Amino acid sequence: MFFGSQKKDIIGVDIGSNSVKLVQLHETKGVYHLTALGVAPLPSDAIVDGAIMDSSAVVEVIDNLYKSLKLKTKNVATSISGHSVIIRKIKLPIMTEEEMEASIQWEAEQYIPFEISEVNLDFQILGPDAKDTSQMNVVLVAAKKDFVNDYISVFSECGLTPIVLDIDCFAMENAFEVNSQIDSQGVIALVNMGASSINMNVLKDGASIFTRDITVGGNMVNEELQKRLGLSAEDAEALKLGGTVDGIQRSAVDEVIREAMESLVQEVQRSLDFFSATASDDKIQAVYITGGVSRNPLAKELLSERLALPVDVLGAFGQVVIDEKNFDLEYIDAIGPLMSVAVGLAMRRLGDK
Numbered sequence: 599m600f601f602g603s604q605k606k607d608i609i610g611v612d613i614g615s616n617s618v619k620l621v622q623l624h625e626t627k628g629v630y631h632l633t634a635l636g637v638a639p640l641p642s643d644a645i646v647d648g649a650i651m652d653s654s655a656v657v658e659v660i661d662n663l664y665k666s667l668k669l670k671t672k673n674v675a676t677s678i679s680g681h682s683v684i685i686r687k688i689k690l691p692i693m694t695e696e697e698m699e700a701s702i703q704w705e706a707e708q709y710i711p712f713e714i715s716e717v718n719l720d721f722q723i724l725g726p727d728a729k730d731t732s733q734m735n736v737v738l739v740a741a742k743k744d745f746v747n748d749y750i751s752v753f754s755e756c757g758l759t760p761i762v763l764d765i766d767c768f769a770m771e772n773a774f775e776v777n778s779q780i781d782s783q784g785v786i787a788l789v790n791m792g793a794s795s796i797n798m799n800v801l802k803d804g805a806s807i808f809t810r811d812i813t814v815g816g817n818m819v820n821e822e823l824q825k826r827l828g829l830s831a832e833d834a835e836a837l838k839l840g841g842t843v844d845g846i847q848r849s850a851v852d853e854v855i856r857e858a859m860e861s862l863v864q865e866v867q868r869s870l871d872f873f874s875a876t877a878s879d880d881k882i883q884a885v886y887i888t889g890g891v892s893r894n895p896l897a898k899e900l901l902s903e904r905l906a907l908p909v910d911v912l913g914a915f916g917q918v919v920i921d922e923k924n925f926d927l928e929y930i931d932a933i934g935p936l937m938s939v940a941v942g943l944a945m946r947r948l949g950d951k
């Protein structure tokens with residue numbers, strides 16, 4: 599007989615292009631308790647389109663975070679996204695997990711635009727198709743091996759073991775499922791607005807039916823501020839976050855920010871319109887936004903205006919118990935939207951798919 603938990607603690611590490619986020623949760627009787635949390639900025643070109651360009655910078659940041667938080671657990675769950683990751687929902691004749699395992703290479707060939715020998719493949723069987731029960735729905739995931747190996751080596755250089763490799767979209771979905779008490783019936787869209795990418799995941803009755811990543815994000819606001827007001831990168835970020843810079847008028851800054859946010863929101867709308875055009879009778883009923891950009895109230899305002907739908911910011915810690923003796927609740931509240939991918943990862947366990 600086994601006493602204690604077989605579920606090893608794991609640390610969720612979300613390597614974003616703007617910052618690394620780290621979350622550790624401890625689960626007892628189905629309740630998650632926050633045990634560690636950290637955010638550390640990355641240099642601007644360390645991650646480009648989800649790929650690790652400057653591995654020593656990433657190693658240093660993760661290593662420092664680990665040391666400053668005095669973490670012991672070596673097991674890590676991390677996630678990837680970007681153009682090197684392909685997610686496809688496909689229909690196949692009903693088969694078992696084992697049969698699928700044996701034929702995945704063969705099946706994947708027609709859906710994946712890369713050489714099959716150059717990708718890592720994974721799948722999840724969702725279940726029989728509602729319209730044709732001889733078929734089943736499967737999510738196929740392929741990621742370029744080089745791309746994945748770069749992530750794995752960063753962790754091994756830190757002396758850590760990545761035991762779960764997830765996708766940003768699915769980690770966000772996991773955090774949403776566990777944390778929000780929102781009724782999961784109906785069709786809702788989750789939108790993670792980061793610095794250089796936006797991940798979207800549309801759920802129907804709690805299951806993912808559409809995912810899309812686009813390669814624009816909060817950096818676009820900085821680029822516009824720099825270009826139009828002749829600012830340095832540091833000044834643009836400071837102004838974006840509400841600070842002041844000598845000789846620069848707030849009204850001019852606000853105008854550029856609003857326009858850039860309008861374009862970002864338009865990109866989100868375009869992707870969700872694409873979903874609506876392909877999904878005949880699934881209408882999105884509500885949108886939940888997360889990620890650094892969702893901290894700007896304009897994100898919610900402009901998106902709900904444009905989509906004519908209710909939009910809400912999703913905090914990542916809804917159902918997580920946080921001891922105020924160990925954590926600053928105000929700080930956690932403020933950074934909550936940044937942490938949903940890391941929280942979703944921290945809830946993963948070995949063997950999870």
Ligand SMILES: Nc1ncnc2c1ncn2[C@@H]1O[C@H](COP(=O)(O)OP(=O)(O)OP(=O)(O)O)[C@@H](O)[C@H]1O
Binds near residue numbers: 617889893
């Ligand atoms: N209060 C705020 N107002 C506006 N923008 C903000 C605020 N806080 C953070 N941001 C912006 O959010 C972005 C960072 O968000 P996030 O941490 O989700 O990105 P990331 O995960 O590092 O990047 P990505 O996932 O795109 O690689 C940056 O562009 C940052 O300037």
Ligand SMILES: [Mg+2]
Binds near residue numbers: 615
């Ligand atoms: Mg991110």
